[in-house]
Amino acid sequence: MSSEDESMLKMINWPGIAAGILMILLPFTGAWWKVAAGSELFSVSLSPFHYEFMVMGEAMEVPVLNYLIIALQVLVVFGGIMLVLGSLFVNREESEKLIGYGSGKIIWPTVMFFIILLFGAFFVNNYLTGFMPVEEMEEVDNGAEFDFKVPYLVGTTTSGMQIGNMEASIPVTKSFQSPVLLGILAMSLALVSRRFHGLFS
Amino acid sequence: MEPKVLGILLSLSTVLVLLFPLVYGFSVHGRDLQSFMLPREGVDGLDGLFGDPGDISFGDESFDLQTGEIELEATFASDLDFDIILTKFSGDIYYEDGKVGWIELEEEVVLEASETTDFKLHGEVDQGLIVDAVGPGDTVEDMDLYFENMDIGMEFLGVEIMIEDYVMEDVEP
Structure with missing residues (x-):
């Protein structure tokens, strides 16, 4: 390898290349996280680029989410391509913009994804009971009580409800799926690529 | 290309990529907000x-x-x-x-x-x-x-x- 080749290889933002390639692959790797109630009563599988709602074994679709997911998939692939281009041509003045833009397309969706998961669990644990029509059920003998408890990110809890003489216990399980590791790795590499780019300038 | 111009183009592309599928999907669903926003199967x-x-x-x-x-x-x-x-x-x-x-x-x-x-x-x-x-x-x-x-x-x-x-x-x- 000539010294010219070696210097060219040194002028590549390798973390950015790796993050960009992972970003291009991420929309096709499936869910990052899953919550299931009962065995097959209800489940939701999510990632920033994928969703699946199942109710009693039947898939449920929300049209607006289908189109939003397509938009996010295109955006992350486009961001990955921009990140790769910016990382390949670090000596070009557009490079910083491309790396900043591309890395942002995995950093922000990933951060927002975890914030939404935590907020969702916080809402269910603290406020969902207040939205149940307990007052309307006061005419039912023994009234109605709801006790919703879900894990924040992973784990199993049991939620309960009592309406009249009926009591139901619903185990709720949350778990991460293996593609989340790719997402976190891509986000970490994207963050490193931003720092790494500073070395060239 | 000027980095500033590139930044504007990239921001515009983000907005377009996010909006186009939503607008297209809304029109495909007969511009009916309810059928577009609500689950449609399985319940x-x-x-x-x-x-x-x-x-x-x-x-x-x-x-x-x-x-x-x-x-x-x-x-x-x-x-x-x-x-x-x-x-x-x-x-x-x-x-x-x-x-x-x-x-x-x-x-x-x-x-x-x-x-x-x-x-x-x-x-x-x-x-x-x-x-x-x-x-x-x-x-x-x-x-x-x-x-x-x-x-x-x-x-x-x-x-x-x-x-x-x-x-x-x-x-x-």
Whole structure:
């Protein structure tokens, strides 16, 4: 390898290349996280680029989410391509913009994804009971009580409800799926690529 | 290309990529916000999960007034692909004025579900099946049935449900 080749290889933002390639692959790797109630009563599988709602074994679709997911998939692939281009041509003045833009397309969706998961669990644990029509059920003998408890990110809890003489216990399980590791790795590499780019300038 | 211009183009492309599928999808759904925003499949089956008491049907009955044994099979109609069956419960028959007054069922009653392995049902009827005015020679069709003080436990798709002191009235064989 000539010294010219070696210097060219040194002028590549390798973390950015790796993050960009992972970003291009991420929309096709499936869910990052899953919550299931009962065995097959209800489940939701999510990632920033994928969703699946199942109710009693039947898939449920929300049209607006289908189109939003397509938009996010295109955006992350486009961001990955921009990140790769910016990382390949670090000596070009557009490079910083491309790396900043591309890395942002995995950093922000990933951060927002975890914030939404935590907020969702916080809402269910603290406020969902207040939205149940307990007052309307006061005419039912023994009234109605709801006790919703879900894990924040992973784990199993049991939620309960009592309406009249009926009591139901619903185990709720949350778990991460293996593609989340790719997402976190891509986000970490994207963050490193931003720092790494500073070395060239 | 000037970095500033590139930044503007990239920001514009983000907005377009996010908006275009949403606008396109909205127009495909006839610009009906409700059908665009709400789930469209899979929830109808939740209605009538356990049916109404009026949906119960009976079959394969034996009702022996001489021995005081009753064996019934009752099926709860359901919109799902299975029915719930109360089967083979027996008990003591009490008579009033020469007719069957009421039947006290044994403590443990086996309740089963059909066509699924996901549904486990166990139950206890501690007072029982009330039968009004049935005389010798009458069949189960002549009975006026209702259940009371039923404690029913179920496990359905991993969810445990317990119903205490359930009364089921107006059961028409």
